[in-house]
Amino acid sequence: MGQLRADEFDRFVAARWSALLHLARLFTGGDRHRAEDLLQEALVKLWFAWPKVAEQAPEAYVRRVLARAAARSARRRWWGEHPVDQLPDPPEVADETAAVDEQTRLEAVLALLPARQRAAVVLRYYQDLPERDVAEVLGCPVGTARSLTTRGVARLRQLLAEAEPVE
Amino acid sequence: MDHFEQELARVMRDSQEDTLYEDRHRDRLHAGVRARRRARAAWTATGSVLTVAGLGVGLMVLPSAFAQDDPTGPQRRPGTPAESVPTPSAPRPVPTAPQAPMPTCTSTTRSVPTPYRPSPSEPPMPTRTSPPKPVPTPTCASTTGPLPMP
Numbered sequence: 001m002g003q004l005r006a007d008e009f010d011r012f013v014a015a016r017w018s019a020l021l022h023l024a025r026l027f028t029g030g031d032r033h034r035a036e037d038l039l040q041e042a043l044v045k046l047w048f049a050w051p052k053v054a055e056q057a058p059e060a061y062v063r064r065v066l067a068r069a070a071a072r073s074a075r076r077r078w079w080g081e082h083p084v085d086q087l088p089d090p091p092e093v094a095d096e097t098a099a100v101d102e103q104t105r106l107e108a109v110l111a112l113l114p115a116r117q118r119a120a121v122v123l124r125y126y127q128d129l130p131e132r133d134v135a136e137v138l139g140c141p142v143g144t145a146r147s148l149t150t151r152g153v154a155r156l157r158q159l160l161a162e163a164e165p166v167e
Numbered sequence: 168m169d170h171f172e173q174e175l176a177r178v179m180r181d182s183q184e185d186t187l188y189e190d191r192h193r194d195r196l197h198a199g200v201r202a203r204r205r206a207r208a209a210w211t212a213t214g215s216v217l218t219v220a221g222l223g224v225g226l227m228v229l230p231s232a233f234a235q236d237d238p239t240g241p242q243r244r245p246g247t248p249a250e251s252v253p254t255p256s257a258p259r260p261v262p263t264a265p266q267a268p269m270p271t272c273t274s275t276t277r278s279v280p281t282p283y284r285p286s287p288s289e290p291p292m293p294t295r296t297s298p299p300k301p302v303p304t305p306t307c308a309s310t311t312g313p314l315p316m317p
Contacts, residue, residue: 010193013196014188017186017187017192018185018187019183021186022183026179040196043199044196044199044200047200048203102178102182103181103182106175106178125172125175125176125179126180128176153175156175157171
């Protein structure tokens with residue numbers, strides 16, 4: 001019974017590891033190590049909830065844990081963010097491919113957003129969730145989720161316009 | 168969704184890298200599960216110990232507290248006259264047969280078969296020529312048995 005549970009859990013994690021790690025990375029504004037820590041924390045919680053959520057939506061459970069943990073961790077002192085007026089130096093164009101450059105620029109501007117705005121934007125545009133589901137994942141009213149998303153996108157638009165367009 | 172939002176969604180999706188779930192990830196995850204399980208066991212054990220300790224202290228303290236507050240006898244309720252303090256009464260007969268009428272305590276006029284005996288403290292009854300009238304006495308009429316004799 002326990003071995004069966006462990007096998008099912010391992011299969012799920014192995015199948016979804018890449019997508020979940022990318023989601024965690026977006027939630028953390030591109031911090032790979034922090035993303036791995038967040039995902040590890042969420043998967044440990046999933047292990048104990050596995051008998052209840054395995055037949056339903058384990059990925060939605062992990063997504064909710066990740067989003068809330070990312071928003072919470074931004075309030076911790078050791079994970080404090082410091083908004084800056086100027087964007088960090090972009091990588092040298094000649095050294096990186098266009099895709100990596102694009103990704104790096106996106107992560108750099110995402111890191112400048114407040115954590116809840118960043119989570120709302122990622123859930124809305126990367127996960128393509130409707131506003132009601134974004135609100136449910138973040139544990140806030142729909143109006144708050146809509147406001148977080150709108151402000152986050154407006155801030156991203158401003159930051160990217162100051163640097164370079166996304167494309 | 169305008170052009171900027173579409174581009175934002177596209178860049179977010181395109182930037183996903185294929186990352187393998189390696190052995191070090193699995194080992195780290197299993198170690199995290201074991202650590203969480205130990206922490207939960209420790210919390211459960213601590214909670215049980217605290218619960219047992221709390222119950223023990225409560226069982227030791229509460230009886231002594233009750234002993235200090237224990238009244239020496241039945242106390243009257245405030246505002247209740249002394250005459251109204253209930254006194255123990257004889258138990259009422261319990262009907263045994265179903266559908267039997269409940270015995271009711273009524274004040275009826277019945278002829279008591281025992282002769283009247285005046286108590287020494289009462290004044291003597293005036294002598295009459297007529298036979299003695301029935302004395303109204305509160306009785307507990309029961310249909311199932313004879314009247315209880317005082």
